């Protein structure tokens with residue numbers, strides 16, 4: 001599936017999301033379910049070739065299993081298990097994690113078995129179709145890669161990695177816009193000037209340096225994966241005089257760059273000017289690494305950036321986000337509870353229609 005086709009899915013999905021938000025008529029709304037569903041649908045439409053209604057029971061169940069497993073993954077008992085695997089049989093969280101995993105895997109297996117029955121090599125409509133075609137081409141070869149187990153794992157990994165991260169970043173974005181209404185207003189002015197009432201598309205981004213800077217700063221400030229993913233050295237290495245033997249477990253902390261005092265003027269504040277020069281032009285920063293770096297950099301970086309830009313601009317084009325009545329921007333809490341994916345504290349938003 002090409003970039004344009006994927007962008008069309010995002011555009012279709014932000015329309016559904018905005019319509020549902022509109023139906024709440026500016027009343028206080030907790031966005032986690034809606035945002036997760038919209039972002040899950042983008043990845044699901046790539047993987048399965050179709051989207052789900054947000055209240056579809058199977059879809060709700062899948063999204064909740066993924067979320068629950070993200071939560072369990074970062075729980076203290078799972079850290080304990082990683083340090084002392086012998087404790088595994090005594091840990092309830094580990095059991096729940098594996099049961100959830102099995103339920104998602106079973107759903108994926110049932111789905112691709114159905115897809116296989118109607119597979120048409122000349123009409124591949126999803127990632128699963130493309131994988132199954134490769135699997136058939138591989139038939140008879142000694143070393144098989146496109147097997148059922150790999151299909152299950154890759155579909156589940158893409159679903160998990162692609163949903164919580166992007167949806168959480170967007171929820172941070174809306175919270176920050178409520179906290180800093182003057183920044184929200186400047187983004188909306190740029191949207192009105194560059195996009196007007198047209199549907200936002202990726203090509204608008206280069207003409208919107210302020211919005212681009214705000215989205216980068218949301219990612220830097222939110223710092224949603226401060227622990228990154230663990231890595232292991234594949235050979236002996238020496239870095240800045242420190243010897244690290246082959247096979248060492250490494251946690252490459254992303255907040256060491258995203259909040260580096262030598263790289264950012266105000267590392268602990270939300271300050272879009274970090275990404276703007278004195279003429280208001282967008283500037284790239286080497287220390288901007290929310291997707292990590294190197295060979296194992298996030299596989300979904302391009303998709304995530306597209307989603308963040310399109311969802312963020314389409315929402316701010318249609319709505320102004322305000323705290324619920326009785327809550328002022330200064331009351332909004334930007335602290336972040338400790339989890340594997342750092343989400344904002346539970347809060348409600350009022351999406352007031354701009355039309």
Ligand code: HEM
Nearest residue numbers: 161162165166169225229290291292296297298299300304
């Ligand atoms: C704002 C959104 C996102 C952020 C901040 C993010 C961040 C990251 C980070 C930090 C890693 C670890 C890289 C490393 O090991 O050094 C990662 C890995 C990964 N991400 Fe993302 N991600 C996002 C969205 C997505 C999306 C939308 C997808 C796909 C649909 C995706 C798929 C993956 C995959 C498959 C990996 C594992 C790559 C590998 O091990 O080779 N991510 N991501």
